[in-house]
Amino acid sequence: MTSTGGETIAHRICSFCEACCGLELKLRDGKVTGIRGNANDVLSQGYICPKGAALKDLHEDPDRLRKPLIKRTGRFVEATWQEAFAEIEHRLPDVMKRYGRNSVASVVGNPAAHNFGLLLYIPRLARAIGSINIFTASTLDQMPKQLSSGLMYGAWLSIPVPDIERTEFLMIIGGNPIISNGSLWTVPDFRGKAKALLARGGKLVVVDPRRTETAEAASRHLFIRPRTDAFFLLGIVHTLFEENLVRLGRLEEHLAGVELLAAAMAPFSADEVAPRCGISAETIRELARTLARTERAAVYGRMGACTQEYGTLVNWLIDVVNALTGHLDEPGGSMFPKAPAFVANISGQPGIGRGVITGRRKNRVSGAPEVMGEFPIGCLAEEIEVPGEGQVKALISIATNPVLAAPNGLRLAAAFESLEFMVSLDIYLNETTRHADVILPGCSQLESSNYEVGLSQFVYRNVARYSPATLPRPEGQPAEWENMMRLTAIALGKGADIDVDKMDDEFLADEIRGRTSGADTEAVLHALSRWKGPDRLLDLAIRRGPYGDQFGLNPEGLNLEKVAAEPNGIDLGPLAPRVPEMLRTPSGKIELAPAMLITDLKRAEADLARPTPELVIVGRRQLRSNNSWMHNLPILAKGAFRCTVMVNPEDAKRLGLSNRSRARICCDGRSIEAQVELSDEMMPGVVSLPHGWGHDLPGLKLTLAAERPGANLNALFDDAMRDPLSGNSVLSGVAIEMTPIG
Numbered sequence: 138m139t140s141t142g143g144e145t146i147a148h149r150i151c152s153f154c155e156a157c158c159g160l161e162l163k164l165r166d167g168k169v170t171g172i173r174g175n176a177n178d179v180l181s182q183g184y185i186c187p188k189g190a191a192l193k194d195l196h197e198d199p200d201r202l203r204k205p206l207i208k209r210t211g212r213f214v215e216a217t218w219q220e221a222f223a224e225i226e227h228r229l230p231d232v233m234k235r236y237g238r239n240s241v242a243s244v245v246g247n248p249a250a251h252n253f254g255l256l257l258y259i260p261r262l263a264r265a266i267g268s269i270n271i272f273t274a275s276t277l278d279q280m281p282k283q284l285s286s287g288l289m290y291g292a293w294l295s296i297p298v299p300d301i302e303r304t305e306f307l308m309i310i311g312g313n314p315i316i317s318n319g320s321l322w323t324v325p326d327f328r329g330k331a332k333a334l335l336a337r338g339g340k341l342v343v344v345d346p347r348r349t350e351t352a353e354a355a356s357r358h359l360f361i362r363p364r365t366d367a368f369f370l371l372g373i374v375h376t377l378f379e380e381n382l383v384r385l386g387r388l389e390e391h392l393a394g395v396e397l398l399a400a401a402m403a404p405f406s407a408d409e410v411a412p413r414c415g416i417s418a419e420t421i422r423e424l425a426r427t428l429a430r431t432e433r434a435a436v437y438g439r440m441g442a443c444t445q446e447y448g449t450l451v452n453w454l455i456d457v458v459n460a461l462t463g464h465l466d467e468p469g470g471s472m473f474p475k476a477p478a479f480v481a482n483i484s485g486q487p488g489i490g491r492g493v494i495t496g497r498r499k500n501r502v503s504g505a506p507e508v509m510g511e512f513p514i515g516c517l518a519e520e521i522e523v524p525g526e527g528q529v530k531a532l533i534s535i536a537t538n539p540v541l542a543a544p545n546g547l548r549l550a551a552a553f554e555s556l557e558f559m560v561s562l563d564i565y566l567n568e569t570t571r572h573a574d575v576i577l578p579g580c581s582q583l584e585s586s587n588y589e590v591g592l593s594q595f596v597y598r599n600v601a602r603y604s605p606a607t608l609p610r611p612e613g614q615p616a617e618w619e620n621m622m623r624l625t626a627i628a629l630g631k632g633a634d635i636d637v638d639k640m641d642d643e644f645l646a647d648e649i650r651g652r653t654s655g656a657d658t659e660a661v662l663h664a665l666s667r668w669k670g671p672d673r674l675l676d677l678a679i680r681r682g683p684y685g686d687q688f689g690l691n692p693e694g695l696n697l698e699k700v701a702a703e704p705n706g707i708d709l710g711p712l713a714p715r716v717p718e719m720l721r722t723p724s725g726k727i728e729l730a731p732a733m734l735i736t737d738l739k740r741a742e743a744d745l746a747r748p749t750p751e752l753v754i755v756g757r758r759q760l761r762s763n764n765s766w767m768h769n770l771p772i773l774a775k776g777a778f779r780c781t782v783m784v785n786p787e788d789a790k791r792l793g794l795s796n797r798s799r800a801r802i803c804c805d806g807r808s809i810e811a812q813v814e815l816s817d818e819m820m821p822g823v824v825s826l827p828h829g830w831g832h833d834l835p836g837l838k839l840t841l842a843a844e845r846p847g848a849n850l851n852a853l854f855d856d857a858m859r860d861p862l863s864g865n866s867v868l869s870g871v872a873i874e875m876t877p878i879g
Contacts, residue, residue: 148175148704149604150589152251152582153188154763156181156318156325157589157596159706160189162607169193169583169607179706180600184326186318187761187773192582194770196608200838201564202578203611213566213576218615222623222633224575228558229627232531233266240530241628242270244517246537247278247764252579253590254671255535255562258621261644262533265628269498270520270529271511277542278440280863281448282321284508287493288731289456291721292481293509294594295473297456298322299435300712301330301597303469305339306427306434310366310455311441311869313349316758320439323589323596328354330597342424344369344416345441346755346870347783347825348818360820363753363870365414366438367447367741370454371405372414372421373428377461378402380422382429386463391717394730398457401735404742413745415820428462433469435459440758444869449862450741453734460729465716472712473719476593477601477685477695478678482719490721495733501527503857505864513864514543515856521552531558533624536579540568541765541831544854544866545807550834562620565766566838568831579617583607588675601684601695602706603675618670641670649677664688668697684709737862749822750872752788754802756850757827765829768842780830780847781814784875785821789813792875799878802826804853804871810878811848824875826850828868 139146145164150157159178163171172193174185195201205221206213216224232240243263249255263271275283287293299307301324312320314327324330331341331354343352344359344366352358361369377383378399385392407418407425428434436458442451456465464470475483496506502519505512512520517539520529532553540546540553546568553559553572561573570576587604610616615623619637626635645665650658664680665673676697679685686694700707722728761773768774782802784794794800796815801808802824811826819825831849832842851868858867 144170147607149583149607150587150602151185151189151192152587152589153191153767154318155320155323155592155595156186157323157592157602158185158189158325159602160185160192164607167608169196175705177705179708180323180596180598180602181325184329188763188767191767191770191772194772196581196583198769200769200840201581202566202576203614205578206566206576208574218613221575221577222627225560225624226627226633228574229531229560230630232558233628236530237527238267239269239527241266241268241533242272242517242520242529242531243268243533243535244272244514244537244539245274245535246539246542247274248536248766250591251587251589252536252585252617253588253675254585254616254618255621256590257671257674258618258625259535262621262625262628265625269507272514272517273511274514274537274542275509275511276513276515276864277444277866277868279321279443280508280865281443281860282452284449284495284863285453285456285734287509288733289453289728290482290719291490291492293493294591295482295719295721296321296595297459297465297471297473298595298597299437300469300472301334302711304334304433304435305469306431307334307339308342308344308424308428308436309351310344310436310438310451312437312439313345313351313758315351315354316349316760317439319595319597321595322437322439323592327351331355346820346823347757359416359420362413362415362749362820363441363755363823364445364447366442366445367450367454368405368410368745369414369416369421370451370458371402371741372407372410372418373425373458374454374461375402375405376407376422376425377429377458379406380426382425383461384429384463385461386467388460388463388465388716388727391720391726392460393724393726393728397730397735401730401738404745409745413747428458428464433467434462434464435469435471437471441755441869443865444756444867446858446860446867447741448860448865450734450737453731457729460727466714468712473715474594474596474712475599475683475715476596477700477709478588478593478675478682479590480594480682482721483683485721487718488720489723489725492722501525505859508864513859513866514539515859515864515866517543518545518548518552518856521555530556532556534559534561534563534569534573536563538567538569538765540834541829541849541851543856544851544858544868545856546849546852548856562617565769566836567765568834568837571834571836577620580610580614581608584610584614585616586672598711599709600706601679601700601709603697603700605701616670638669645673661688672697733862751822752873752875753823753870754850754853754873755823755825755869757783757825759827762827762829768830768832769839771841774841774845778812778845780811780827780845782811783814783816783819783825785819785823786815786817787821788824789815793877794875800875801878802853803874803876805855807853809848809850809852824873
């Protein structure tokens with residue numbers, strides 16, 4: 138921080154979305170008086186979107202919980218921290234004792250990904266509970282990407298991203314990075330980078346059933362029928378083989394399964410897939426030729442590519458196209474970042490590893506396989522409802538709102554009401570936490586230090602950045618990692634009244650001891666002694682990381698002290714080729730034809746002739762929103778009402794709908810009502826409603842959000858509809874009926 142004339146300037150990384158923009162905050166008398174982009178930030182270079190400025194609104198929101206709540210005779214009352222943990226200690230171990238450890242489930246939401254005090258301590262709590270019933274938001278939006286990457290490269294988060302600043306041709310499928318600033322791709326100010334791409338003679342093509350903000354800025358936009366992206370990509374891959382356009386280049390010796398892949402493409406010619414996806418065979422062939430003949434090109438897909446029944450196939454095929462055209466792990470193509478900490482693909486022997494394993498367990502009711510240590514969130518309600526050994530009787534929810542974010546949320550809400558005990562770690566009394574028995578509020582984001590553990594692995598350029606706490610925590614408010622440690626202690630039978638620092642020391646010593654000798658353990662602990670909690674774990678990870686000082690073996694290397702001393706971050710350079718050192722597959726090669734995915738092509742082949750529904754619905758990303766948790770902030774809530782269902786004028790005329798009228802949207806007996814917005818942005822036969830709204834349920838403390846609650850898109854969807862490989866919920870391209878109201 139710097140101070141001038143009573144005003145203090147602080148720097149912070151925005152933790153509202155995946156862009157992770159650098160911010161400059163003005164403070165006076167302990168209050169935020171202004172927020173702007175940090176022009177000197179090594180990643181975002183001054184860019185800021187409306188969400189960044191909303192950090193002040195969140196910090197000051199009168200609805201944000203500041204004291205624990207305990208439910209007494211059906212009503213919440215404020216409690217002390219000691220009373221809240223005493224209630225948890227009284228009730229949670231009793232459930233575990235009577236029903237077993239699998240009777241306790243945990244569900245974790247996206248905001249936890251921006252809070253490393255939660256993220257780094259969740260594994261400790263999960264091990265202490267010992268339950269197989271773990272659910273996260275990953276199976277709502279990204280598990281297909283993680284699974285396909287794990288199968289191909291051997292690590293769940295080895296996800297390549299476009300090298301946007303050097304590419305000449307970028308094709309985006311089901312993504313809108315001008316609004317998201319990247320997703321599983323941290324790329325602040327995508328609009329500016331897209332303009333630079335076009336200015337240097339490059340091309341940007343967007344394939345999407347809506348002419349999105351990104352499509353408006355592109356060289357070309359192609360409408361595609363929802364849930365048919367796999368067929369479109371299969372047609373491209375078939376063309377690459379059919380027309381001898383495959384260019385493996387440097388990666389040829391590092392690829393396995395090319396011949397098997399070629400044989401599997403036989404049923405999917407451009408002529409065969411064109412009627413299914415609504416893009417002509419000639420266009421499919423043209424795009425294949427362009428990708429193969431452009432020196433620097435990349436294909437990227439995101440939300441629309443994940444939230445569908447073929448999500449894993451789509452994300453696999455995106456990387457297959459990049460590999461076959463010679464653009465994987467090459468400058469200007471799709472490349473693997475190298476983050477300074479917490480990177481799985483830099484540990485162990487370079488170029489070879491155990492790979493990933495799925496299906497080690499199946500969930501009790503429907504038999505869905507575990508992926509990445511968790512079950513599909515669409516299975517949570519049934520695990521609570523269905524009696525029998527292992528039935529979920531207690532739930533710990535962490536920074537999540539699945540009643541709005543997951544499919545069939547009303548079923549989930551009813552299931553939560555039937556639990557014997559529920560504890561929520563959250564800053565709001567919202568649609569999910571209203572069902573809890575105890576709510577433990579977290580700090581304001583400005584009151585905690587932060588490092589983006591996961592998102593730093595998806596940046597368009599390698600950087601090291603850290604945010605210290607901007608403001609002190611209120612007296613008596615524990616840090617979130619301390620709350621996690623007390624929950625862990627309760628699960629271990631130690632009780633909540635423990636010495637948190639001592640217990641954290643013991644955990645860390647055990648973790649270090651497992652990798653070093655006794656004398657070295659003490660030396661490492663001493664070297665880390667400046668820091669506490671998650672900061673100490675971060676220092677350990679940076680020191681051991683690819684740029685780290687290795688505890689003195691590399692004196693010029695990084696540690697947290699060096700990173701923290703640079704408020705603008707440290708630029709570690711552009712992305713560089715990393716194959717084969719980053720591979721962790723048993724073969725030591727990129728697996729182009731994993732057996733699971735080749736087998737799943739039979740499902741796609743059988744589906745080639747599926748008739749096209751008359752009307753389907755897709756979601757919509759919005760700049761002033763991020764899932765369900767930003768609708769209570771004045772700076773983001775102002776302006777025109779945004780929870781509208783976009784309808785093509787042709788469809789509106791056929792259905793008897795008019796602009797600003799209301800419509801009932803129905804799907805398999807479930808229905809919602811929404812305001813109509815006529816727009817030729819939509820492909821005929823497709824309507825769009827944003828995700829995360831529906832703040833009209835009883836018992837909430839979301840004053841501003843409740844004024845314009847909107848409609849809950851996910852309430853339409855069947856929680857049993859999932860990509861069978863990854864377990865990701867199907868939240869896009871679902872057939873609906875629409876009728877006018879009044």
